[in-house]
Amino acid sequence: MRLGRKSREQQEHSLGFTLLEVLLTLALLGGAGFVLAVKLPLDFPARQLDLSAAELLTDLRDTRQAAMAENTWYCVRFFPVERTYRILREGAKVKEVPLQEGVAFVQTLPQLIINARGNPTEGMTISLINRRGQVRKVIIAPVNGRIREE
Numbered sequence: 001m002r003l004g005r006k007s008r009e010q011q012e013h014s015l016g017f018t019l020l021e022v023l024l025t026l027a028l029l030g031g032a033g034f035v036l037a038v039k040l041p042l043d044f045p046a047r048q049l050d051l052s053a054a055e056l057l058t059d060l061r062d063t064r065q066a067a068m069a070e071n072t073w074y075c076v077r078f079f080p081v082e083r084t085y086r087i088l089r090e091g092a093k094v095k096e097v098p099l100q101e102g103v104a105f106v107q108t109l110p111q112l113i114i115n116a117r118g119n120p121t122e123g124m125t126i127s128l129i130n131r132r133g134q135v136r137k138v139i140i141a142p143v144n145g146r147i148r149e150e
């Protein structure tokens with residue numbers, strides 16, 4: 001018999017895993033699962049609401065800047081039934097954006113017009129709601145055109 005080689009009898013008896021190997025594997029998988037559970041967001045409706053509000057806020061600010069840079073007027077139309085909004089430049093569609101799944105408009109005026117100076121024709125509050133009833137508001141100030149989220 002040579003050193004380093006197992007006999008045929010020893011090979012037949014060592015076909016399984018040791019208890020230590022199984023426990024170590026379970027401990028590693030449990031630790032990895034715990035880390036993933038802590039890191040992954042579990043509140044998806046709130047996350048979808050935050051994403052929709054942030055995207056709307058960014059689009060409105062970009063539209064305001066574009067109106068001032070191009071010296072023209074823009075219109076943002078809201079479609080609560082379709083859960084989308086459209087950005088129009090002098091009446092021509094520039095962009096159509098759907099809201100995240102489970103997010104809808106609540107009591108929103110049908111459109112927002114931003115003139116060439118970046119000021120809205122009127123102030124408004126755009127409210128978004130998710131399935132859990134959580135609400136985020138995007139507020140457009142009528143005088144200076146400031147756009148903020150609440």
